[in-house]
Amino acid sequence: MRARGYPCRVSVLARNNVRVSGDPAGQPIVFAHGFGCDQAMWRYVAPAFEEEYRIVLFDHVGAGGSDLSAYDRERYATLDGYAQDVLEICRELGLEDVVFVGHSVSAMIGVLAAAAEPERFARLVLVGPSPRYVDDEGYRGGFSREDVEGLLESLDSNYLGWSQAMAPVIMANDERPELGEELTNSFCRTDPEIARHFARVTFLSDNRDDLRGVRAPALVLQCSADAIAPQEVGEYVHRELADSELVVLRATGHCPNLSAPEETVEAIRAFLGRDHAAA
Amino acid sequence: MPPPERQGSGQALEPLLEETLEELYEGAPCGYLSTLPDGTIVRVNETFLGWTGHDRGALLAGMRFQELLAPGDRIFHETHYAPLLHMQGTVREIAVEIVRADGSRLPVLLNSVLRRDAGGEPRVVRTTVFDATDRRRYEAELLRARREAEARARAATALEHVADGVLLVDENGRIAVANAAAGAILGLEGDAGGRPVAEAIDGWAELEPHVPVGAAGREPPPRATLPFRRGEREQWLSVVGVDAGAGVVYTFRDVTADRRVETMRDRLVDVVSHELRTPLAGVYGAAQTLVAHDLPEDARAQLLTMIAEQAERLRGIVDAIVVARRLDAGELELADAVVDLTALAQSFADERVTVEAPAPVDARGDEGHLRQALGSLVDNALKYGGGGAVRVQVEEQGRRARVVVADDGPGIPPSERERIFERFHRLDPDLHGGVSGVGLGLPVARALVERMGGRLMLEPAGAGATFVIELPLARAG
Numbered sequence: 218m219r220a221r222g223y224p225c226r227v228s229v230l231a232r233n234n235v236r237v238s239g240d241p242a243g244q245p246i247v248f249a250h251g252f253g254c255d256q257a258m259w260r261y262v263a264p265a266f267e268e269e270y271r272i273v274l275f276d277h278v279g280a281g282g283s284d285l286s287a288y289d290r291e292r293y294a295t296l297d298g299y300a301q302d303v304l305e306i307c308r309e310l311g312l313e314d315v316v317f318v319g320h321s322v323s324a325m326i327g328v329l330a331a332a333a334e335p336e337r338f339a340r341l342v343l344v345g346p347s348p349r350y351v352d353d354e355g356y357r358g359g360f361s362r363e364d365v366e367g368l369l370e371s372l373d374s375n376y377l378g379w380s381q382a383m384a385p386v387i388m389a390n391d392e393r394p395e396l397g398e399e400l401t402n403s404f405c406r407t408d409p410e411i412a413r414h415f416a417r418v419t420f421l422s423d424n425r426d427d428l429r430g431v432r433a434p435a436l437v438l439q440c441s442a443d444a445i446a447p448q449e450v451g452e453y454v455h456r457e458l459a460d461s462e463l464v465v466l467r468a469t470g471h472c473p474n475l476s477a478p479e480e481t482v483e484a485i486r487a488f489l490g491r492d493h494a495a496a
Numbered sequence: 497m498p499p500p501e502r503q504g505s506g507q508a509l510e511p512l513l514e515e516t517l518e519e520l521y522e523g524a525p526c527g528y529l530s531t532l533p534d535g536t537i538v539r540v541n542e543t544f545l546g547w548t549g550h551d552r553g554a555l556l557a558g559m560r561f562q563e564l565l566a567p568g569d570r571i572f573h574e575t576h577y578a579p580l581l582h583m584q585g586t587v588r589e590i591a592v593e594i595v596r597a598d599g600s601r602l603p604v605l606l607n608s609v610l611r612r613d614a615g616g617e618p619r620v621v622r623t624t625v626f627d628a629t630d631r632r633r634y635e636a637e638l639l640r641a642r643r644e645a646e647a648r649a650r651a652a653t654a655l656e657h658v659a660d661g662v663l664l665v666d667e668n669g670r671i672a673v674a675n676a677a678a679g680a681i682l683g684l685e686g687d688a689g690g691r692p693v694a695e696a697i698d699g700w701a702e703l704e705p706h707v708p709v710g711a712a713g714r715e716p717p718p719r720a721t722l723p724f725r726r727g728e729r730e731q732w733l734s735v736v737g738v739d740a741g742a743g744v745v746y747t748f749r750d751v752t753a754d755r756r757v758e759t760m761r762d763r764l765v766d767v768v769s770h771e772l773r774t775p776l777a778g779v780y781g782a783a784q785t786l787v788a789h790d791l792p793e794d795a796r797a798q799l800l801t802m803i804a805e806q807a808e809r810l811r812g813i814v815d816a817i818v819v820a821r822r823l824d825a826g827e828l829e830l831a832d833a834v835v836d837l838t839a840l841a842q843s844f845a846d847e848r849v850t851v852e853a854p855a856p857v858d859a860r861g862d863e864g865h866l867r868q869a870l871g872s873l874v875d876n877a878l879k880y881g882g883g884g885a886v887r888v889q890v891e892e893q894g895r896r897a898r899v900v901v902a903d904d905g906p907g908i909p910p911s912e913r914e915r916i917f918e919r920f921h922r923l924d925p926d927l928h929g930g931v932s933g934v935g936l937g938l939p940v941a942r943a944l945v946e947r948m949g950g951r952l953m954l955e956p957a958g959a960g961a962t963f964v965i966e967l968p969l970a971r972a973g
Contacts, residue, residue, distance in 0.1 A: 254579045
């Protein structure tokens with residue numbers, strides 16, 4: 218029987234390329250990136266919290282600077298494997314009273330983690346969450362199964378096509394992808410096969426029932442005209458969570474943390490401030 | 497210095513330049529799109545409209561670029577393209593499909609630049625759209641080829657590690673594929689690929705004509721078990737071939753060990769059927785005669801003696817088989833005691849056996865089984881020694897004790913020197929005065945002596961046959 222956990226304690230931090238900054242004595246705030254990207258996508262948001270909070274950034278296994286050899290198709294066959302990683306990071310760093318900020322699929326990963334260890338999480342911030350992307354009876358997620366297949370083809374074309382096949386050769390000597398902006402798409406590089414699997418797991422998952430397991434107060438940050446998580450999905454999440462607040466941003470698209478970082482920071486700040494006052 | 501035609505025509509130049517730029521923008525061999533940061537299309541060129549069949553008015557009425565993408569690509573746009581554009585300010589060669597007005601899809605490559613205003617706020621995105629129809633087809637081929645190549649590589653790995661030997665010989669008689677097991681079984685050295693099979697594999701020419709070869713797609717013929725000689729080694733191979741069209745695929749298994757067991761079993765059956773039946777027939781015949789006829793006392797005594805002798809011979813054969821079996825199973829317990837070899841040897845002395853033992857020699861071993869081993873040697877010498885005298889000599893040599901048993905018979909032919917120690921192997925009765933035996937005496941004697949930490953050898957020189965038992969001296973160590 219194969220051990221499911223990661224063998225060594227220190228390795229959890231290496232496995233997920235965990236970066237800690239900010240005030241060591243502050244309340245911990247964990248930022249989790251969504252599908253298709255890595256922790257770099259918090260670059261305009263996380264620094265705004267450095268004064269007050271202990272910032273924890275990480276990459277999901279398979280993304281960014283994570284340890285690709287730790288990828289295990291069985292462990293990551295559902296979002297629970299990713300939620301376990303979040304809990305292992307929290308345990309490793311001894312994080313309590315955690316504010317978890319999850320974008321896109323990581324919003325649901327946070328929901329699973331908070332449902333598993335409710336005492337560890339103080340607040341959840343869910344940016345563009347969707348508990349189910351594929352339409353179901355009486356539920357509109359916005360996509361069909363064929364659409365998800367289309368995404369996999371799109372990943373093939375982009376990751377395995379000519380340009381991306383050449384990119385690693387160009388980047389081979391570059392240990393620091395942040396220096397490679399002039400080159401081809403150098404951020405958010407992912408292993409193509411892992412990306413495919415993660416896409417399938419993400420976009421075919423159904424975590425609607427898990428929303429009710431969350432006790433911590435949650436903020437649902439909904440963008441205007443989000444092609445991935447439509448407003449009615451955000452409203453659904455808000456309705457199903459025991460204690461939540463829905464804020465619809467002026468920002469459009471699916472990545473307000475990149476396209477409208479200031480508005481995003483303000484909304485999170487307001488939510489945390491208000492909760493602190495209430496507590 | 498400016499070109500001459502521009503002199504004095506400054507007024508006319510500006511509209512001309514504008515017209516050229518306009519023409520270049522609208523008629524460029526690629527699509528141009530300008531969008532707001534949220535994707536709202538604000539400008540688009542003729543090329544793009546021509547390729548996609550969309551109406552300029554409809555696109556500029558608040559349509560967002562991502563709405564022109566197939567749903568799967570829309571997800572990719574939001575999860576990859578948009579984040580990259582915001583972080584890098586530019587993205588290159590994003591592969592998506594644009595849905596045309598008629599619903600068909602146009603594979604394109606997108607290059608985009610995000611322009612920010614003086615305050616750093618995103619202002620506009622400029623996108624170049626390339627028709628990637630041919631290229632995408634090629635890439636799809638490439639991807640398919642790559643996945644096929646990976647599948648082949650996995651198959652090759654599996655083949656390499658198959659426990660059976662696999663050998664592909666092409667129609668020119670050259671080795672196309674030989675896996676690791678084939679190399680080990682057939683004695684191939686290094687990379688045999690491309691070498692003529694008859695040259696690379698010693699013994700192939702003798703083997704190949706006997707290998708059954710079936711046709712591809714049919715049930716393969718039964719495997720043949722064939723002897724395979726390379727150099728001094730003789731192996732038995734279970735082998736079958738399949739004609740794959742571009743050559744023959746052979747699969748091998750080395751069954752030498754299985755074959756040895758089978759041979760042994762066959763020999764056992766021979767021995768039982770022959771060697772046991774003769775004394776049994778004697779016992780039966782004598783007993784029948786005793787029952788049916790009222791014989792005189794001396795004739796009765798003669799028959800009873802014969803029955804006893806034949807029964808003793810039978811017991812000896814059965815004992816030898818039992819001891820051999822118990823040796824194999826590791827069930828035979830041997831004592832490790834001091835044995836007086838001189839006394840032991842002298843117990844064999846009679847009118848045909850002379851024993852020379854100058855001084856008492858103590859060795860370590862199991863007396864009962866040592867007596868059995870020495871008995872076998874003396875019996876053999878009496879049987880095969882041509883009727884002459886048998887000499888048994890006990891001596892010390894260094895730290896070892898030796899018992900030498902020699903006869904004056906015809907000796908052991910060189911070809912038989914090792915085989916006489918194989919079980920159920922017997923010397924040709926025609927060459928040895930019709931004497932036959934079970935073929936267990938020597939192999940069991942050797943196994944027993946070896947279990948006691950000694951050796952049993954056939955001395956190379958001298959007339960007749962000279963066997964030596966060597967044992968550790970009791971006082972040594």
